[in-house]
Amino acid sequence: MSLLTIDKATKKFGGLTAVDGVSFSLEQGEILGLLGPNGSGKTTLINLISGALPMTSGDIRLNGVSLAGKRADQIAHAGVARTFQLVRILPSLSLMENVMITAVFGAKSHWGQAAKDTAMTALSRVGLANRATANAGSLTYIDQKRLELARALAAEPEVLLLDEWLAGLNPTELAQGIALIRELSQSGLTILMVEHIMEAVRALCPRVVVMNSGSLIADEATQSALNDPRVIAAYLGDSADA
Numbered sequence: 001m002s003l004l005t006i007d008k009a010t011k012k013f014g015g016l017t018a019v020d021g022v023s024f025s026l027e028q029g030e031i032l033g034l035l036g037p038n039g040s041g042k043t044t045l046i047n048l049i050s051g052a053l054p055m056t057s058g059d060i061r062l063n064g065v066s067l068a069g070k071r072a073d074q075i076a077h078a079g080v081a082r083t084f085q086l087v088r089i090l091p092s093l094s095l096m097e098n099v100m101i102t103a104v105f106g107a108k109s110h111w112g113q114a115a116k117d118t119a120m121t122a123l124s125r126v127g128l129a130n131r132a133t134a135n136a137g138s139l140t141y142i143d144q145k146r147l148e149l150a151r152a153l154a155a156e157p158e159v160l161l162l163d164e165w166l167a168g169l170n171p172t173e174l175a176q177g178i179a180l181i182r183e184l185s186q187s188g189l190t191i192l193m194v195e196h197i198m199e200a201v202r203a204l205c206p207r208v209v210v211m212n213s214g215s216l217i218a219d220e221a222t223q224s225a226l227n228d229p230r231v232i233a234a235y236l237g238d239s240a241d242a
C-alpha cells in the first residue's frame, strides 16, 4: 500500500476547477516533485492534502485511512505537515516558542519538556539550534525559511509537503537548501515538493508529477517528464524556469 494516495481529488472555486480529478500516490520514503506552470493548481492541491481547504470531491488517504473531510489540525495529527509559500513564523516569539507550537499540535502532541526536546531536535535538523532563544523577527530570509521548515518537522510528520520552500534563495543558500532537503529525504521522510527551480527538482526528485490547468498531465521519471512534449507545451508561455 502507498503511504499517501491522491484519488480523483477535485477542487472547484465557483466555476473554476482548480484541481480536476488528480490521482497519484507516494511511496514510503519517496521524494516526489509536484510541477506545473503558475496557476496550474499545485498550491490548491497542497491545501487539499493538508486540510487547509475542503475537497469538492475525491479522496486522499494516508496509510489507507481517508483524510477527506478532516480538519487541518486532524490531518497534522495524522502525520502530514507542510510549509507555506509565504513563511508563517511568529516574529515576536523566540525560535524555540515558534517550533514548540507545532510540537504540541503535531502528530504526537508533546507537552512540557517533551515538546521542548522535540522543538530542539527540529531546530538542530535545520541548523538553528544555537539560535533557539533568539527572536524569530531577527532572522534573515534563509533562516526564516529554516524556521518554517523546523516548525513542520516538529510536528513529526510521515509526509512533509514543501510549497516552493527553496524560492527566493541566492545560489549559495539554494545549494544549502537542496542539501538540507536531501538529508531529510535520506533520513526516511516522505516528501512532496512543489518547486519551480528545475535545478533543485533534478537534484532531489527521481520522479515528478506535473499539473496543467488543474489536471495531471505527467507522472514519470524526472528526466523523461522534462523532455515530455506535453510538459514542455504546458510551460511554454509561462515565465517559470523550465
Ligand SMILES: Nc1ncnc2c1ncn2[C@@H]1O[C@H](COP(=O)(O)OP(=O)(O)OP(=O)(O)O)[C@@H](O)[C@H]1O
Pocket: 013, 016, 018, 036, 037, 038, 039, 040, 041, 042, 043, 044, 045
Ligand atoms: N481561494 C481561492 N479562490 C478562488 N480561486 C482560487 C483560490 N485559490 C486558488 N485559486 C485559483 O485556482 C487556480 C490554481 O491556483 P494555485 O495557487 O493552486 O496554482 P499554483 O499551481 O500553485 O500556482 P503558482 O505556481 O503560481 O503558485 C488559479 O486560477 C487560482 O487563481
